Amino acid sequence: MKVRKLIESFNYAFEGIIYALKTQRNMKIHFFVAVVVLALSLFFDLTRIEMLILFLTISMVIITEMINTSIEAAIDLITDKYHIFAKIAKNVAAGGVLIASINAIIVAYLIFFHRINPYTHTVLTRVRQSSIHITFIVLIIIIFTTIALKAYFGKGTPVQGGMPSGHGAVAFSLATAITFISENMFIATLSVLMALLVCQSRIESKIHSFFEVVVGSVLGIIITIIFFQLAG
Secondary structure (H helix, E strand, C coil), X not given: CHHHHHHHHHHHHHHHHHHHHHHCHHHHHHHHHHHHHHHHHXXXXXXXXXXXXXXXXXXXXXXXXXXXXXXXXXHHHHCCCCCHHHHHHHHHHHHXXXXXXXXXHHHHHHHHHHHHHHHHHHHHHHHCCXXXXXXXXXHXXXXXXXXXXXXXXXXXXXXXXXXXXXXXXXXXXXXXXXXXXXXCHHHHHHHHHHXXXXXXXXXXXXXXXXXXXXXXXXXXXXXXHHHHHHHC
């Protein structure tokens, strides 16, 4: 009987995780980033302490997001009307997620930056040998490519909505070009953060889905890399 109750408790816990992953957009983003970071950690010689910090940081972000989801659900169950205390509770919970996310960015920077920087500098030095006009040409090609794909999928307009996200493609194309041109990891990090903000705004305004933004971003990165390599 006790074993059955224990199994049921695990089932309920997994149901909660699956519910949050299915219904919460931010939870999907956290899981996606966590998978990418853990995959990258396989290629670097991280110490036990660094791995422990990495796992604790990822867990903290996911846990705070789940607590935020549970608080929102509990408040919505109690009342469907606006109340100042309900607003405060939701805002405080969201603030906890924000703090955990900022901490995760800082931890990732401290753990990975000095390991990635030498390889990145070498790659950028080899790829950068190209005409100064390559960035402009790449942007034009990406714009035409995204318009063609939107016409193929028959969704959205050339400048709004549809598959893939043109803003995501252009934002990450520029971030990639800035990375190649500057050969500076700090500047590259800032440009990627700006590109992420562009993508986040497209998702937040419900103009694009998360998948459409990811496809657009990957498209922008790949096309930019290919053209810089060809030009180099």
